[in-house]
Amino acid sequence: MIENEYLLAVTPHQTPSGPLVLEVRGELDHHTAHLLSRAVDDAAFDDSGVVIDLTGLTYCDSTGITVLISAYQKSQATGAPLSLAGVNPDQMRVFSVVGLDQVFTFHPSTEAAVASLRK
């Protein structure tokens, strides 16, 4: 687990024979975004895909959005499918305003995202 003053925790989980899940908990902003950025850099983007679990995300500013777009760019470059799971309605509204609702694949929960990627 990587932590910055307990504000953000990013925990990678490798699901058995399935996608890599990056569980993000806490505040994703310009103080903490480098933690997720590093986790995305370190993550293997392969055919089994990557799920970023945002169920525990309490705040996301523009720097946080930059890291999520970087993850999207990495998935485009590697061909690895990427989805976001558990985005709350307020955050979803922010994603819609900046037009990212058309960019990411969303799932209500990590389970749903993992199931969808295993198909």
Place this chain on the structure above:
Amino acid sequence: MTVSPAGTAPAVPVAEEARLAAVRRYRILDTPPDGAFDRIASLAARFFDTPMATVAIVDTDRVWFKAAHGLDGVTEIDREPGLCASAILHGEPYVVKDAGTDARAFADPLVQGEPGIRFYAAAPITTADGQRLGTVNVLDTRPREPTDDQLEALQDLAALVMDELELRLSAMRTIAAERDRRAEAERLARALQRTLLPPALPDVPGLHAAAAYHPASADEVGGDFYDLFPLDDGRWAFFLGDVCGKGAGAAALTSLTRYTLRAAAIYDPDPCAALSNLDTVLKGEYQGSDPRYCTAAFGVLQPLPDGSHAITLAGGGHPSALAVRADGSVEPISTAGGQLVGMLPDPQFVQTTTRLRPGESLLLYTDGLTEARTVDGAMLGEDGLTRHLTATAPRTAHELLRSVETLLQQMGDGVSDDTACLALSVPAPSTPSPQENR
């Protein structure tokens, strides 16, 4: 320090002045007890097997103990000749084997009074430029004969004290320099930020314009921006937006964005084209490890013969503008579907048109406003802003800004990001006319 008239007071010798200046430079006097120096004092006592040891700094008129091992409650003594005060006059260890028979030490308060010192050995704490700040001392109440080894160890301990003082001084200087650099960087970022906002909006015939910038924090510079300027065909262009990130990097990106949009408008004032142009420039400038984006609304105003203004507005990932109509209703001028500028492979920008008639106004804002939390903890959102504007019914650009200002004040700490607002209004006919149907 005061300067006495010549002859009325004994002058401090030049050499002593230089020594005192060195003592001041290390800023050690009257600092709290400290583990590192305590350990050095107790090591000295152990080497000599003496009950007492001190790390002493000699001030103008006192000997101050940075560490005192075995001398309960003594923190400083008068600077009488005898022990420490005399020891700093010597470049090598100063030893009083038996103060009872040594005329040099007889007057020292530690010899005369409690605890009745008989043995004393000191090694000077000497700076690189030869100034002796004080001494590391060992003391005993009975006479002793120190070995050469012990005296060498005492000199090593004094050198260790000096190393520690140098380290601390360099740390203090580094911290001070770092603080200065940070203050300077923040000052520059704020100055740069101010240059990004037009000091005053131009006078547009037949239109009122007003703008405001509400920083959420005095320490962190955000990157909201806006502008309003003439095109060369009688039309006017305006934009408002928000770059991602904070601090000097965001300010630099804001500057690039603002000048790119102004230049783009000269080249091709089509609003979507201006945003596409900006997208290309940002991708070129910020490719690689430090990607950056902004969201922006870009509009063109065309004055019409009836006094109204036709507006073409393009949005790139930016919240809807809100029009306050003549009947008091609030209508979103949405560019939903438009995507953020500068980071997506093939972003879409969405364009819409509207018309501002006399008595109507338009508000552009950054998401610091709509993402703010109201007192009940919910995000204000476009709905909350619309309700507030409907309730306050602003009629002009200035009233619109005042209404937003009131809302920001009500939300207080719920506002966590900078907010920029640009308001445009077409003045209502000066003579109140009976209600007209459109």
